[in-house]
Amino acid sequence: MHHPKDEDAAIDILESAIATAQYLARVATHGTLMISLGALVFCRDMILDIPIIADLISIQKHRQAIIDERVLRANRKRLSHDYQPGDKVLIYAFKPSKLDPRATGPFPIVYTHTNGTVTIRQHPYVFERINVRRIKPYHE
Numbered sequence: 001m002h003h004p005k006d007e008d009a010a011i012d013i014l015e016s017a018i019a020t021a022q023y024l025a026r027v028a029t030h031g032t033l034m035i036s037l038g039a040l041v042f043c044r045d046m047i048l049d050i051p052i053i054a055d056l057i058s059i060q061k062h063r064q065a066i067i068d069e070r071v072l073r074a075n076r077k078r079l080s081h082d083y084q085p086g087d088k089v090l091i092y093a094f095k096p097s098k099l100d101p102r103a104t105g106p107f108p109i110v111y112t113h114t115n116g117t118v119t120i121r122q123h124p125y126v127f128e129r130i131n132v133r134r135i136k137p138y139h140e
Helices: 007-027 037-042 055-077
Strands: 088-092 101-114 117-123 126-130 135-136
Touching: 007 037, 088 117
Parallel strands: none
Antiparallel strands: 088 101, 088 135, 101 117, 117 126
């Protein structure tokens, strides 16, 4: 690549870069939709001058199927457990290093709230309200 000699050459290079970026944004294929956004908006292919008829209902159904599959995959990893007062739990550590423990505890549950949180007793006078996604049941 050569460096511009004057201001006009620099402006030409800049305009060419902006035009290339606009073109790439229009013709890039969306991962979920499997069609370029420019073709979807303008109902024309962005490279060839041909019309495109987009079936928006089938695109929406395809996206919803992908969303449902991802939700099912995420829910398979979740632990289903009803926490009760008196149960003991471990608290997951936030970004533990290689040799650090993955969880601390066990701590007894004092109160279970309806919004997906529990109150645990960490010390005799220290209570913490924590989300159930940050804890796991402790089995003795």
